[in-house]
Amino acid sequence: MQAQIDRLLNSQSELTNRLQSVEANYQSALSELVTFQRGTATQDALMQNIVAYLLQLDGGKIVFIYPNGRILNPMIRQEGSLGCPAIGYRLF
Numbered sequence: 001m002q003a004q005i006d007r008l009l010n011s012q013s014e015l016t017n018r019l020q021s022v023e024a025n026y027q028s029a030l031s032e033l034v035t036f037q038r039g040t041a042t043q044d045a046l047m048q049n050i051v052a053y054l055l056q057l058d059g060g061k062i063v064f065i066y067p068n069g070r071i072l073n074p075m076i077r078q079e080g081s082l083g084c085p086a087i088g089y090r091l092f
Helices: 002-058
Strands: 062-065 088-091
Touching: none
Parallel strands: none
Antiparallel strands: 062 088
């Protein structure tokens, strides 16, 4: 009986250690994801500023090209209607 109790305590200890390791890995992955998201948001804001600057310089027309082939003209406010990020810009 004591041997079974010892095995159960040992198993519990191993499980606790594994769960702590998984929790640490999860926290690390979550932190990296937040950092990546912030970097992406910064890059997106920079691209928007560049596009706005180019439009001011050129007075030209710009469209956003999406992976599904659809084109968005930012002069017609359609944010969120395509559901996917732009893969390129084309100045006309």
